Amino acid sequence: MSDNIQTVTVLSKTTWTPNLFSFTVSRPDSFKFTAGQFVRLGVNPSRLKYYTEQSGKSDADISDEALDEDIFRAYSIISSPFDEVLEFFSIVIPDGAFTSQLQHLQVGDELLLNTLPFGFLTLARYQKPLPKDLWLLATGTGLAPFLSMLQDLKTWEDYEHIVLAYSARSLEELAYVEKIESLQADFGSLVENPAKLIFIPIVTREPVEGALTERLPRLLLDGTLQARAGIDLDIETTHVMLCGNPDMVDDTKEALKSLGLVMNRRGEGNIAVENYW
Ligand SMILES: Cc1cc2nc3c(=O)[nH]c(=O)nc-3n(C[C@H](O)[C@H](O)[C@H](O)COP(=O)(O)OP(=O)(O)OC[C@H]3O[C@@H](n4cnc5c(N)ncnc54)[C@H](O)[C@@H]3O)c2cc1C
Ligand SMILES: NC(=O)c1ccc[n+]([C@@H]2O[C@H](COP(=O)([O-])OP(=O)(O)OC[C@H]3O[C@@H](n4cnc5c(N)ncnc54)[C@H](OP(=O)(O)O)[C@@H]3O)[C@@H](O)[C@H]2O)c1
Known part of the structure; x- marks a missing residue:
């Protein structure tokens, strides 16, 4: 894994609709950003409880590609640069490679965070x-x-x-x-x-x-x-x-x-x- 990628833990989840939810994750001490920037978040089903414990799903239900790869997508940070946690607001695209997995996120799950902040909408x-x-x-x-x-x-x-x-x-x-x-x-x-x-x-x-x-x-x-x-x-x-x-x-x-x-x-x-x- 690249030096910039850290594991973060899901601390809370709010479901707005079947296609919209928010979640917070732990913020690595060294991670700094400017309000308006985005990061790349990574998910792998093997890190989600939904796949490993609760739903009865086995590895056979997950495509090989999904298991082999951490999938990353850009996500804007909702939190202020002064917050202790990082909050995100997500769509669910039912056949989307990333959000079809992310939607199953639970408190305690792990995600990957690329700690290089991006973006000029600041x-x-x-x-x-x-x-x-x-x-x-x-x-x-x-x-x-x-x-x-x-x-x-x-x-x-x-x-x-x-x-x-x-x-x-x-x-x-x-x-x-x-x-x-x-x-x-x-x-x-x-x-x-x-x-x-x-x-x-x-x-x-x-x-x-x-x-x-x-x-x-x-x-x-x-x-x-x-x-x-x-x-x-x-x-x-x-x-x-x-x-x-x-x-x-x-x-x-x-x-x-x-x-x-x-x-x-x-x-x-x-x-x-x-x-x-
Ligand atoms: C700079 C940047 C910041 C982003 N920040 C966020 C964010 O904060 N929250 C978030 O949910 N997404 C955000 N996105 C979109 C995100 O990166 C993914 O596209 C999204 O998570 C869907 O991933 P997917 O693999 O499931 O589907 P994808 O294959 O990536 O997308 C499939 C299709 O879904 C639709 N779509 C994708 N994202 C959205 C969306 N957010 N709202 C409505 N329709 C969408 C589009 O029609 C797209 O072609 C951001 C994208 C960029 C470039
Ligand atoms: N929202 C859902 O229930 C839902 C469910 C499943 C999948 N999806 C998928 O998610 C994607 C987007 O969903 P979303 O509702 O979050 O985003 P969206 O389609 O971008 O809609 C959000 C808002 O943006 C408006 N908008 C869309 N095009 C615009 C334009 N050219 N100019 C100005 N305003 C515009 C919409 O108005 P209008 O209402 O006039 O379009 C709506 O008010 C779509 O690909 C959709 O298939 C959505």
């Missing part, structure tokens, strides 16, 4: 002076890096307004709403403007009170998102980060460009993105 990428507003736009599990940033007081101190718009298909898939509300209360009480974080839930496949229903690009193009936030998007005043579904990232990028915003390159410009597949 607030450090933006050159100073910073503009006043930060917009964080996510679909599905793409919420993860933004939760990490929002647990860092510096994010709250650096911007006048922070808008978090988070889109899921159904209400039950809109995970972490209570966590977002508690961040609003906790970090809001530490800064001058307690209403700094404006949370805009979007549920696209069922009507939900208080949530918008259209997709992000349309909400931006017709001004609904800006009206809900109570602030406008402007090349001089706005940083925007997009994370999640690559189609959402592409379509939203185009919508933002048509509103006059530009991609962030070498620190300058408004828009930064991360695609999950």
